Amino acid sequence: MTGPVLSVRDLVVEIPTRRGVLRPVDRVSYDIAAGEILGVVGESGAGKSMTGNAVIGLLDRPARITAGEILLTGEPIHGLNGEALRRLRGRRMGMIFQDPLTSLNPLLTVGDQLTETILEHLPVSAAEARKRAIAALEEVGIPAARQRIGSYPHEFSGGMRQRVVIALALCAEPELIVADEPTTALDVSVQAQIIALLKRLCRERGVAVMLVTHDMGVIAEAADRVAVMYAGRLAELGPVREVVGNARHPYTAGLMASTPSASGGHRRLRQIPGAMPRLDAVPDGCPFHPRCERAEARCRQAPEPMLQTCDGRAACWFPVVADEEVPA
Amino acid sequence: MTALIRLERLTRDFDVSKPWLNRVIERLPRETLRAVSDVSLEIPAGSVYALVGESGSGKSTIGRIVAGLVRASGGTVEIDGVDTVSAAPARVSEVRRELQMIFQDPFASLNPRWKVRRIIAEPVAVRGESTEGLSERLLEQVGLSAADANKYPHEFSGGQRQRICIARALASNPKIIICDEPTSALDVSVQSQVLNLMSDLREELGLTYLFISHDLTVVQHMADRIGVLYLGALVEEAPRDRLFAEPKHPYTQMLFDAAPRMDAFGREVEPPKGEIPDAINPPPGCPYHPRCPMATEVCWTEVPQTRHIGETRVRCHHAE
Numbered sequence: 122m123t124g125p126v127l128s129v130r131d132l133v134v135e136i137p138t139r140r141g142v143l144r145p146v147d148r149v150s151y152d153i154a155a156g157e158i159l160g161v162v163g164e165s166g167a168g169k170s171m172t173g174n175a176v177i178g179l180l181d182r183p184a185r186i187t188a189g190e191i192l193l194t195g196e197p198i199h200g201l202n203g204e205a206l207r208r209l210r211g212r213r214m215g216m217i218f219q220d221p222l223t224s225l226n227p228l229l230t231v232g233d234q235l236t237e238t239i240l241e242h243l244p245v246s247a248a249e250a251r252k253r254a255i256a257a258l259e260e261v262g263i264p265a266a267r268q269r270i271g272s273y274p275h276e277f278s279g280g281m282r283q284r285v286v287i288a289l290a291l292c293a294e295p296e297l298i299v300a301d302e303p304t305t306a307l308d309v310s311v312q313a314q315i316i317a318l319l320k321r322l323c324r325e326r327g328v329a330v331m332l333v334t335h336d337m338g339v340i341a342e343a344a345d346r347v348a349v350m351y352a353g354r355l356a357e358l359g360p361v362r363e364v365v366g367n368a369r370h371p372y373t374a375g376l377m378a379s380t381p382s383a384s385g386g387h388r389r390l391r392q393i394p395g396a397m398p399r400l401d402a403v404p405d406g407c408p409f410h411p412r413c414e415r416a417e418a419r420c421r422q423a424p425e426p427m428l429q430t431c432d433g434r435a436a437c438w439f440p441v442v443a444d445e446e447v448p449a
Numbered sequence: 450m451t452a453l454i455r456l457e458r459l460t461r462d463f464d465v466s467k468p469w470l471n472r473v474i475e476r477l478p479r480e481t482l483r484a485v486s487d488v489s490l491e492i493p494a495g496s497v498y499a500l501v502g503e504s505g506s507g508k509s510t511i512g513r514i515v516a517g518l519v520r521a522s523g524g525t526v527e528i529d530g531v532d533t534v535s536a537a538p539a540r541v542s543e544v545r546r547e548l549q550m551i552f553q554d555p556f557a558s559l560n561p562r563w564k565v566r567r568i569i570a571e572p573v574a575v576r577g578e579s580t581e582g583l584s585e586r587l588l589e590q591v592g593l594s595a596a597d598a599n600k601y602p603h604e605f606s607g608g609q610r611q612r613i614c615i616a617r618a619l620a621s622n623p624k625i626i627i628c629d630e631p632t633s634a635l636d637v638s639v640q641s642q643v644l645n646l647m648s649d650l651r652e653e654l655g656l657t658y659l660f661i662s663h664d665l666t667v668v669q670h671m672a673d674r675i676g677v678l679y680l681g682a683l684v685e686e687a688p689r690d691r692l693f694a695e696p697k698h699p700y701t702q703m704l705f706d707a708a709p710r711m712d713a714f715g716r717e718v719e720p721p722k723g724e725i726p727d728a729i730n731p732p733p734g735c736p737y738h739p740r741c742p743m744a745t746e747v748c749w750t751e752v753p754q755t756r757h758i759g760e761t762r763v764r765c766h767h768a769e
Contacts, residue, residue, distance in 0.1 A: 308504055308724075335637070341711045381670035
């Protein structure tokens with residue numbers, strides 16, 4: 122296959138309010154290839170979930186896409202709505218959300234929910250759909266799938282429920298999966314199981330995965346490439362080893378240094394002063410400059426650094442150079 | 450070194466039976482959930498003791514028992530030499546003043562209708578003592594400004610609210626602070642600010658922390674001594690460096706392996722097997738045996754007793 126599965130180009134999402142227009146997603150561009158996991162990381166309010174929702178067409182009004190394009194295997198999908206989008210969702214794009222209990226219907230058995238999705242999107246008979254539903258449950262590692270298919274969501278544990286949600290996302294064989302904090306509500310041991318499952322499915326089926334999370338450890342372990350978001354913009358984008366190991370953007374570097382790490386011991390954690398700006402008060406120039414110790418006059422004024430105008434890796438005029446000591 | 454907090458064979462059962470009418474009609478037995486099972490530990494003054502475990506391991510229940518929010522079903526809780534189960538109520542409430550708690554959710558633990566000044570001063574005000582200038586002083590101590598005392602909680606971000614919670618906990622000059630997942634609701638960059646603040650306060654005021662968390666990296670950063678809980682039981686306890694260098698219990702080893710690591714790019718590991726069993730019907734013998742790679746026949750039938758191996762206390766038949 123040629124070309125990326127998902128291609129987002131200069132995407133802008135805006136929310137009109139009485140006090141002006143907010144931009145939770147501001148000129149974001151990235152690609153995801155088949156069989157690749159792109160990790161989207163950032164703190165709360167950075168716009169990472171909003172980007173995911175824009176891709177799958179689940180923006181809550183009044184938020185809307187005002188510029189840019191989203192291409193799924195080359196076809197524009199950002200203009201679609203209603204029925205056309207509904208056909209696409211589930212069939213070509215699967216979704217996994219944070220809380221498996223709210224993304225499953227408590228009144229239907231998991232078998233009903235799976236066969237409904239399969240029948241809706243694929244031209245198969247009811248018997249075949251049931252067979253596929255059992256196969257999907259087996260694939261995500263639910264023991265005794267044939268017996269469990271008649272169970273209701275409340276009869277499963279948290280980890281098993283999230284497996285059901287993954288089966289549901291995969292049962293119509295989509296090309297792209299958007300996973301929004303899929304392991305945040307789970308315990309460490311179950312989280313490790315779900316990450317291993319996602320990686321295996323991604324590799325075996327060649328699905329493109331957009332993994333949205335705030336957990337750097339999860340990203341480091343699961344993702345092939347990372348996009349770091351800050352105040353609605355991409356701060357850094359690159360292969361996971363590069364970004365985690367040799368962060369170029371001062372925000373990414375600060376984020377890494379402020380994560381308590383295995384080797385750190387009782388040493389003081391590095392702090393990034395202040396907090397992320399509110400969307401109605403994003404400063405001119407680089408949005409990170411008020412918290413950045415490398416900031417100079419150029420950072421405080423427009424035009425702000427963007428990935429495209431800098432080195433393509435970090436949106437920063439004065440990126441951290443590899444092996445340079447980050448001042449504590 | 451004297452222990453400021455001493456728990457001896459602490460146990461807590463919760464009655465999770467169906468309502469009595471259902472029990473009569475459906476002939477169901479009473480059911481109990483043992484949230485804390487035979488936990489003994491000591492926290493020396495001025496140290497940080499961390500309890501880690503997954504959900505349902507009983508770590509929060511222990512914190513709440515120590516804080517006096519939940520009663521123990523068995524065993525003793527000694528705070529500063531006073532047995533809170535048998536001592537006179539007046540004596541107990543006196544010793545409880547030395548103990549404050551910080552909760553996980555800084556949005557739910559502050560009264561939205563009160564100004565910050567009143568929130569912070571409340572623990573002192575209920576005792577009828579003077580609160581003149583107290584809130585302002587504490588706000589500055591936790592890195593906010595004195596002028597913030599006139600604001601309401603909604604005007605603050607999550608990290609700032611957690612600072613307010615810390616200021617409130619400090620108001621009555623406590624010796625012990627119980628922190629129940631104090632940074633789980635916060636972003637990483639804010640989390641580091643709060644953790645640093647807690648470390649600073651510990652040094653300045655000589656505080657003792659009982660630190661409850663599921664996050665191993667945070668625990669490793671903060672704690673002097675760590676207790677690992679599984680299904681209500683303390684399966685391993687060791688000084689921090691000992692525990693991380695040489696985890697003895699297979700559950701602790703599994704936790705360490707499963708935790709995502711920043712340097713583990715594309716790591717392919719066999720994920721841990723199974724999930725935490727039902728606490729109402731825990732497996733017989735060692736509660737971890739269904740998931741344990743080392744389990745043998747003795748683990749299916751006999752509950753392991755706590756053994757001392759060097760500085761480590763471990764509850765496992767096979768640990769060495």
